[in-house]
Structures are given as structure tokens and as C-alpha cells.
Amino acid sequence: MIPVKSLDWADTAPERALTLPARYFYDEEIFKAERERIFYPAWHCIGHVSELAEPGQFLTFDILDQTIVVLRGDDGQIRAFHNVCQHRGNRLLEARRGKLGSVLRCGYHSWCYGRDGGLKSAPRSERLPDFERKDYGLKGVRTEILGSFVFVNFDPDAAPLSEIGKGADAKMSAYLPDLANMTLIEEVDVVVPANWKIIMDNSIEGYHFGLSGPVHKELAALIEFNQYSLEAHDKWWTYIGPSKPDAAVAYGAPLDGATWQTDSFFNIGIWPNTTFYCFPFADLCGTFLMIPLGPEKSLLRFGYYGPKRPMPEVTKACIKWMNEKLGPEDIQLNVTQQRGLRSFGYNQGRYLIDPERSNESEHLVHHFHKLVHQAVHARG
Ligand code: FES
Ligand SMILES: [Fe+2]
Structure with a gap:
């Protein structure tokens, strides 16, 4: 069943709008609609091109009931495939990243696929009439690259990422000059008992910076x-503030002698659930992916990528601070909000949106909710 449209929600001016009703954050039917209408047709960020630098290198990615493998072929092409064998549907690769031998072998009956996805061998298949190996290659998935990150999409009819993210690439390059030459520092997966949108909402407003916990105040001080400034560009959005020019210490480490990517706290979100960012004085690009596991459960994937040069102490301190301080402080807010939303005593509040769309305004949350609402209630 398609969820009933909440009357007039999307037609109300942001300043007057009530927040997206609470059920959008826990209802099974809404989650099913999001799966079909948001996540299956979405572009999903899989990793950085450097993780697929050599032929045979692969990345896998799981979302909802789908599993994908992206790999670099011997011809240098990056290709994505459904990560399932074409014999009886066995899942092929389990590891998140690695390097294949000369073939990708199914562990069940040993069908072997080349690095271009073609079926190379299938034991005993010579006994079959009319069996053509070319008919049983891995099923391909669309891929595109944005800002040196590899994305995939299951939907053949989805708009190209280059169209959805038009302008985002240039914005990323402007703030992250070493983007094309980064390598993975580490990836941290955290399961959060909260709806994916709760995590997104928290990240796209500055209202809570000075009002929630002490680590947010540390960030605001940098x-x-x-x-x-928080700006919406339809299917992507930015929230950016200049770093404090007179700071001498960040994340407990001295800035003296350090290098960093940008003189800003830079964040860019790409519909629906990908964020790239850089903290002030850190020499890195972070990825922040909110991967839904269920209506009230998400996998929060923190990727940290740095340029190919020695990592300054302040960058190491920043990653540790994100993993151990800011991340947990925000996740705690995600968890307590999720726990509140089912209350009989709550349905909708107000967005704190001011006419200037200021640093403390929640206009990006409203923008994001509008995109969700449009997608969930789209016809067809
Ligand atoms: S399911 Fe893969 S070889 Fe049989
Ligand atoms: Fe936060």
C-alpha cells in the first residue's frame, strides 16, 4: 500500500510548515516506499577510484536486499555487477574490498567469471545442449564517477549522476584540491538504531551546534x-563555514607545521544519502553514508581518505575525534530522537527556519524532507 499523502504538507511555506510526521521515521509502509522509490533508483557511493587502481581490485556494496561488486578490468575499465552467480544465484564475494585472482570463482559449483564479468568456465557445461557461456555473464549495473568517487545505480531509467549532481563536482574540487589523489585511511561502520533520515537531518542543520553537547561547541569554536552557510541545489546541497584563521590548536593537536585540504568546514550532500566533507585543518576527505537497514536501523559508514603524503598529527587527531567524540555525540542524539518519535505525545513540530536562511536555520532539513516526500508520494 502506498502511504497516504499528508494533506498539504509539501504545499506549506517552509517558515510555516510543520515537520514531516513522525511515522515517516518508523512506518514499515513508508520504508517500503522509500526502498522502491528512493533507494533502488538512487546513485550509491561505493568508494574512491584509488581503491580500484589496479586490474582485479574490487569493492562490494550491500544495500537492503541487493549486493553489488565493482571491479577494475584488465582493460582498465571500472565495471559494476550484481554480486550473484548466474547459475543458481549464490552470492559471490563477501569481502568489502580486495583483489581477485585471474577470475571471480563462485564457491558453490565453481563457475568462473573474468574480470570483465564474462563467464569463462562452468564445470560440466559441455554436457548441456544449447549452453552458451556468453548468455551467463554477470549482470551489469550502471556506474558513474563524481568527484573521484565511484557510484552505482540499479535503475536503467534513473537520471545520470552527472545531471543530478551538476555543479557538485566543481564544488568538491574547489574545496578538496587533492581529491583525485587520495587513498583510503580507514573505514568505520557503525550500526545506529535510527532511521536514515534522522541521521541526515542532524547533519544538515547548525541549530544544534551551540545547544546540544560539548563536542559540538568544540567544532563551532574552529x-x-x-x-x-547552508545552500540547497535541488538534489545536492552544501553547508560550509570558514575556519577560524587564528586557531593554533585543533582536536587537541597543534596546527604548527600541519597541512590541510581547505580553509573551511566543507560539506556536500548528494541525494539521497551520501555526504562528503572536510573538517577544519584536516588533510582529508570524509565520506558519511547513511545506509538503511530497516525503518529504525541504519549502517553509518565513515570513510576517511587522505592525500598521498605523510599524515599530519592534527589530521590523525581529527579522525580520532570524529570516531570517538563528535560521531558518538551525534549518534546519541539520533538514538534518543528515534526513541521519542513513536510517542503518543508527538506527531509534528516546527522547523526553525528564519527569513535569512541563517547558520542556525533548518531550511536544509525542510528541503531534504520535501525531496523525500515527493519521492515517496510520486505517482507510478
Ligand atoms: S551457484 Fe554459482 S556455480 Fe552454482
Ligand atoms: Fe551534529
Whole structure:
């Protein structure tokens, strides 16, 4: 059943709008609609091109009931496939990343696929009439690259990422000059008992910076918070503030002698659930993916990528601070919000949206909810 449209929700001006009703954050039917209408047709960020630098290198990615493998062929092409054998549907690769031998072998009956996805051998298949290996290659999935990150999409009819993210690439290059030459530092997966949108909402407003926990105040102290600016561009959005020019210490480490990517706290979100960012004075690009596991459960994937040069102490301190301090402080807010939303005593509140769309305004949350609402209630 398609969820009933909440009357007039999307037609109300942001300043007057009530927040997206609570059930959007836990209802099974809405989650099913999001699966079909948001996640199956979405572009999903899999990893950085450097993780597929050599032929045979692969990345796998799981979302909902789907599993994908992206790999670099001997011809240098990056290709994506459904990560399932064409014999009886066995899942092929389990590891998140690695390098294949000369073939990708199914562990069940040993059908072997080349690095281009073609079926190379199938034991005893010579006994079959009319069996053509070419008919049983791995099933391909669309891929595109944005900002040196590899994305995939299951939907042959989805708009190209280059169209959806038009302008995002240039914005990333402007703030992250070493983007094309980064390598993975580490990836941290955290399962959060909260709806994926709760995590997104938290990340796209500055209202809570000075009002929630002490680590947020540490972050706010590193940026010119009054110049923090949050801008929507339909299917992508940015929230950026200049770093404090007179800072001497960040994340407990001295800045003296350090290098960093950008003189800003830079964040860019790509519909529906990908964020790239850089913290002030850190020499890295972070990825922040909110991968839904269920209506009230998400996998939060933190990727940290750095340029190919020695990592400054302040960058190491920043990653540790994100993993051990800011991340947990935000996740705690995600968890307590999720626990509140089922209350009989709550349905909708108000977005704190001011006319100036200031640093503390929740206009990006409203924008994001509008995209969700449109997608969930789309016809067809
Ligand atoms: S299911 Fe893969 S070889 Fe049989
Ligand atoms: Fe936060």
C-alpha cells in the first residue's frame, strides 16, 4: 500500500510548515516506499577510484536486499555487477574490498567469471545442449564517477549522476584540491538504531551546534560560525563555514607545521544519502553514508581518505575525534530522537527556519524532507 499523502504538507511555506510526521521515521509502509522509490533508483557511493587502481581490485556494496561488486578490468575499465552467480544465484564475494585472482570463482559449483564479468568456465557445461557461456555473464549495473568517487545505480531509467549532481563536482574540487589523489585511511561502520533520515537531518542543520553537547561547541569554536552557510541545489546541497584563521590548536593537536585540504568546514550532500566533507585543518576527505537497514536501523559508514603524503598529527587527531567524540555525540542524539518519535505525545513540530536562511536555520532539513516526500508520494 502506498502511504497516504499528508494533506498539504509539501504545499506549506517552509517558515510555516510543520515537520514531516513522525511515522515517516518508523512506518514499515513508508520504508517500503522509500526502498522502491528512493533507494533502488538512487546513485550509491561505493568508494574512491584509488581503491580500484589496479586490474582485479574490487569493492562490494550491500544495500537492503541487493549486493553489488565493482571491479577494475584488465582493460582498465571500472565495471559494476550484481554480486550473484548466474547459475543458481549464490552470492559471490563477501569481502568489502580486495583483489581477485585471474577470475571471480563462485564457491558453490565453481563457475568462473573474468574480470570483465564474462563467464569463462562452468564445470560440466559441455554436457548441456544449447549452453552458451556468453548468455551467463554477470549482470551489469550502471556506474558513474563524481568527484573521484565511484557510484552505482540499479535503475536503467534513473537520471545520470552527472545531471543530478551538476555543479557538485566543481564544488568538491574547489574545496578538496587533492581529491583525485587520495587513498583510503580507514573505514568505520557503525550500526545506529535510527532511521536514515534522522541521521541526515542532524547533519544538515547548525541549530544544534551551540545547544546540544560539548563536542559540538568544540567544532563551532574552529569555524567562523556566523558565516556558516547552508545552500540547497535541488538534489545536492552544501553547508560550509570558514575556519577560524587564528586557531593554533585543533582536536587537541597543534596546527604548527600541519597541512590541510581547505580553509573551511566543507560539506556536500548528494541525494539521497551520501555526504562528503572536510573538517577544519584536516588533510582529508570524509565520506558519511547513511545506509538503511530497516525503518529504525541504519549502517553509518565513515570513510576517511587522505592525500598521498605523510599524515599530519592534527589530521590523525581529527579522525580520532570524529570516531570517538563528535560521531558518538551525534549518534546519541539520533538514538534518543528515534526513541521519542513513536510517542503518543508527538506527531509534528516546527522547523526553525528564519527569513535569512541563517547558520542556525533548518531550511536544509525542510528541503531534504520535501525531496523525500515527493519521492515517496510520486505517482507510478
Ligand atoms: S551457484 Fe554459482 S556455480 Fe552454482
Ligand atoms: Fe551534529
